[in-house]
Amino acid sequence: MGIFRVISASVLFCSLVGCIQTNPTVDHQQLANAFMQKGDIAAKEAKFTEALAFYESGLSHALNLPDKSDMIVDFQAKIRQTKAKSLVYHFKSHQDATSVDKTNLLPATLETKDFSVLQSYGVVSLNRIWTDSKIDNLRKFFGMGRKITVFPKSGIEFIPNGDQKLISRVVGPAGFLQSDSSKIEAYSGIYLFSAKERSANLIIEYPLGELTIEASVPIAFILEITTNGGCKIIGLLGELNFYMADKTSVTVAPGELVFAMDDDFSRKMNVELSTLMATSSLFTDFEEPPELFKKMRQQALIQALRTKRHYRALVGDAKTLEDFEVQVLEEEDLVK
Secondary structure (H helix, E strand, O other), X not given: OHHHHHHHHHHHHHHHHHHHHHOOOOOHHHHHHHHHHHHHHHHXXXXXXXHHHHHHHHHHHHOOOOOOHHHHHXXXXXXXXXHHHHHHHHHOOOOXXXXXXHHHOEXXXXXXXXXXXXXXXXXXXXXXXXXXXXXXXXXXXEOOOOEEEEOOXXXXXXXXXXXXXXXXXEXXXXXXXXXXXXXXEEEEEEEXXXXXXXXXXXXXXXXXXXXXXXXXXXEEEEEEEOOOOOEEEEEEEOOEEEEOOOOOEEEEOEOEEEEEOOOOEOOOEEOOHHHHHHHOHHHHOOOOOOOOHHHHHHHHHHHHHHOOOOOOEEEEEEEXXXXXXXXXXXHHHHHO
């Protein structure tokens, strides 16, 4: 009986050892090579979504190889090339790359990460080029050429990935198209642009025209699209030079407000920066303040020390270059 137990135990032990020994190990090299071949075949047949999936799977195995650097670089190059080929393939027969024909939209998995979202709240939707999407906790980026819609009581703050250092902050309702890292087409809404390091000149297209902004950093200013298609500009930090297409220009200092129409700028007026920063949703509705907020507050303090008389007023649109919509508030209006 004792011998039987020993034999049984030996058989059991051998069975367990046999199970352990026959458990297959993952051959990452072989799987990486297989996914590379499958991806190459799919890409050759213009099945770019499938090819991208194969390359990304192969990359996950290449990351587990002991000598992995070369293969990782190969897979990353294949992924970039596949995304580029997909864009060319889908748009080579279209002159207008911003077509809203949804039958020609690219899969969201192919969207390029040209801009990183720093902060957002509410509802911010992405349209054009790739399938419709929204900014949320899972998607903190968007590609160049996207049309962005910022719904009421919503906002977004983003920065281009690369050498450009310009940070853009937008509150809704707003609509804009980021056609380049330094060019934005603004249809509606209120924007805060800031940069603490040198960037390329910013170009802003608005319904009535186009502005080129030149300045030495650090800079910050607010731009609002008005109901008549022009835009309202308020300087926050730095001396900013705004140029129209015909080279008509204006220089805006912190605390100065000016309207840009179709062919000229309005005369300037001054606004109290401390009140603006305490009440504007560009400052109050985001979790974190703008990056240059301390410097903006310093400018507000300098302005307050220089100002002898204060008036509370509401500034609307510019009816003409010399005629603003300004309502000076009396004490009883402030109570209301």
